[in-house]
Amino acid sequence: MKNLLYINGQWIGEELEKVPVHNPATGELVSEVPKGGKKEALQAVDAAEQAFEEWSNLTAYDRANILKTYYNLLIEHEQELAELMTKEMGKPLTEAKGEVHYAANYIEWYAEQAKRIYGETIPTHDPNKRLQVWKKPVGIVAAITPWNFPAAMLTRKMGPALAAGCTVVIKPSSETPLTAIKLVELAEQAGFPKGVINIVTGSSREIGEVFLTDARVRKVTFTGSTEVGKVLMKQGADTMKKLSLELGGHAPIIVLNDADIDKAVQGVMASKFRNTGQTCVCGNRVYVQSEVYETFVEKFTESVKQLQVGNGLEEGTNIGPLINQAAVEKVTEHVEDAVKNGATVVVGGEQPAEQGNYYLPTVIKDANASMLIMNEETFGPVAPVQKFDTVEEAIKLANDTPYGLAAYVFTESVSAGTKVVEKLDFGIIGWNDGAPSAVQAPFGGMKESGLGREGGHQGIDDFLEMQYVSIGV
Numbered sequence: 001m002k003n004l005l006y007i008n009g010q011w012i013g014e015e016l017e018k019v020p021v022h023n024p025a026t027g028e029l030v031s032e033v034p035k036g037g038k039k040e041a042l043q044a045v046d047a048a049e050q051a052f053e054e055w056s057n058l059t060a061y062d063r064a065n066i067l068k069t070y071y072n073l074l075i076e077h078e079q080e081l082a083e084l085m086t087k088e089m090g091k092p093l094t095e096a097k098g099e100v101h102y103a104a105n106y107i108e109w110y111a112e113q114a115k116r117i118y119g120e121t122i123p124t125h126d127p128n129k130r131l132q133v134w135k136k137p138v139g140i141v142a143a144i145t146p147w148n149f150p151a152a153m154l155t156r157k158m159g160p161a162l163a164a165g166c167t168v169v170i171k172p173s174s175e176t177p178l179t180a181i182k183l184v185e186l187a188e189q190a191g192f193p194k195g196v197i198n199i200v201t202g203s204s205r206e207i208g209e210v211f212l213t214d215a216r217v218r219k220v221t222f223t224g225s226t227e228v229g230k231v232l233m234k235q236g237a238d239t240m241k242k243l244s245l246e247l248g249g250h251a252p253i254i255v256l257n258d259a260d261i262d263k264a265v266q267g268v269m270a271s272k273f274r275n276t277g278q279t280c281v282c283g284n285r286v287y288v289q290s291e292v293y294e295t296f297v298e299k300f301t302e303s304v305k306q307l308q309v310g311n312g313l314e315e316g317t318n319i320g321p322l323i324n325q326a327a328v329e330k331v332t333e334h335v336e337d338a339v340k341n342g343a344t345v346v347v348g349g350e351q352p353a354e355q356g357n358y359y360l361p362t363v364i365k366d367a368n369a370s371m372l373i374m375n376e377e378t379f380g381p382v383a384p385v386q387k388f389d390t391v392e393e394a395i396k397l398a399n400d401t402p403y404g405l406a407a408y409v410f411t412e413s414v415s416a417g418t419k420v421v422e423k424l425d426f427g428i429i430g431w432n433d434g435a436p437s438a439v440q441a442p443f444g445g446m447k448e449s450g451l452g453r454e455g456g457h458q459g460i461d462d463f464l465e466m467q468y469v470s471i472g473v
């Protein structure tokens with residue numbers, strides 16, 4: 001591991017102050033990375049600018065071939081990448097390996113999409129004119145990524161950007177820079193020309209300031225909290241940055257009377273406890289219709305009791321540590337507030353004895369809309385369950401949030417499911433499915449959960465400019 005900045009094909013930054021990376025399971029120092037700032041961010045943009053002409057002039061097939069080589073390298077380095085991820089952010093190794101494949105699949109999928117960036121001809125109104133739509137890469141792209149999926153959130157941006165012919169400057173989360181640096185190291189091995197991909201670790205504010213205000217950067221793609229998304233939106237306004245914002249979520253899960261309860265329990269487990277509840281699409285609040293409420297709570301609790309808490313590197317661990325102590329404090333606050341406002345902890349509800357940022361997988365019943373946990377994103381392994389009577393009541397409860405990323409509904413009735421889905425204001429819906437994310441599908445939110453879509457054929461559009469060409473003949 002070089003653990004340095006990669007700018008214009010050079011590994012630099014040895015002389016800079018260092019930023020430590022700690023293992024959230026043990027508190028141990030994993031490694032250190034350079035604290036880059038404004039100067040290094042400008043160097044990265046300079047490099048991306050110099051590389052743009054050559055990279056964008058390659059044929060789509062040339063770019064696709066390098067992306068496919070990169071895909072193969074990511075797969076070959078599955079174990080090394082997965083262990084890095086688990087050490088710097090805690091997710092169980094099996095999930096980390098799954099993320100490596102998820103991340104690699106974005107590269108593979110967009111390698112093919114590079115060859116399907118089509119223009120259009122438009123029927124003319126004038127015999128002396130021919131009307132066409134041409135597509136071209138948007139230019140230099142800045143990618144700012146979160147800690148919870150340090151590989152997939154980066155390749156979900158690099159894949160379409162590079163396929164479209166853009167060059168990239170990257171700022172990973174300071175919590176998880178090592179996975180991002182390793183991804184860039186493998187990109188260098190894959191043969192991307194110098195300056196096409198650049199990474200700067202360090203001061204979010206200084207690096208962000210350059211990425212958001214330098215007019216040469218034409219697009220910023222960000223995944224992270226809604227709060228920071230709003231900051232970046234304002235910062236990019238003066239240079240009219242194209243923005244893709246994948247922001248926070250507060251996903252409702254609705255279980256109807258006619259649901260297959262075992263399927264619903266399985267789906268809620270998948271949605272709620274993946275990545276120890278630290279995904280933006282995790283179910284954050286569970287609404288269960290009255291006739292099946294007690295049965296659901298009983299079966300769901302039995303499944304939660306099977307979850308193993310521990311260091312993500314240990315065999316059999318399902319629930320790792322939270323990313324930091326602040327995250328533990330937020331989860332604790334949500335549970336204590338729920339109990340104070342009338343809820344009952346059925347299982348969990350506290351930190352385990354062992355050291356580290358752990359919190360026991362928790363089920364809370366008899367939740368209500370007054371509780372923090374039913375209004376704020378918890379980002380932890382706690383599932384509050386609230387009873388409802390009518391479907392209209394459930395839809396109203398589900399939509400009563402500024403967020404609009406993911407929502408879930410469990411019912412065996414096509415009619416009932418259709419009527420619920422079409423009334424839900426969320427960009428991603430899991431219908432009898434607790435893990436809907438897929439590289440070939442558009443991922444993104446409505447309302448304050450973001451702008452744009454990443455993944456799927458839609459996901460490359462935001463890295464392209466459309467040119468209407470009217471040709472006099």
Ligand SMILES: NC(=O)C1=CN([C@@H]2O[C@H](COP(=O)(O)OP(=O)(O)OC[C@H]3O[C@@H](n4cnc5c(N)ncnc54)[C@H](O)[C@@H]3O)[C@@H](O)[C@H]2O)C=CC1
Pocket residue numbers: 144145146147148149171172173174204205207208209223224225226228229231245246247248249279280377379405449450
């Ligand atoms: N919608 C989605 O796909 C996802 C949303 N999220 C949301 O992000 C949050 C958790 O991830 P975090 O990394 O803690 O989010 P965060 O918003 O604190 O940080 C995200 C990235 O932005 C950087 N950043 C922070 N302030 C910045 C600034 N002023 N200028 C430039 N960069 C800045 C951070 O260093 C990091 O690289 C949760 O709210 C979660 O819901 C996380 C992952 C996916």
Ligand SMILES: O=C(O)[C@H](O)CS(=O)(=O)O
Pocket residue numbers: 146148149152153223278279280281437443
């Ligand atoms: O960062 C996240 O939470 C991811 O977008 C969730 S997913 O793509 O792995 O479902």
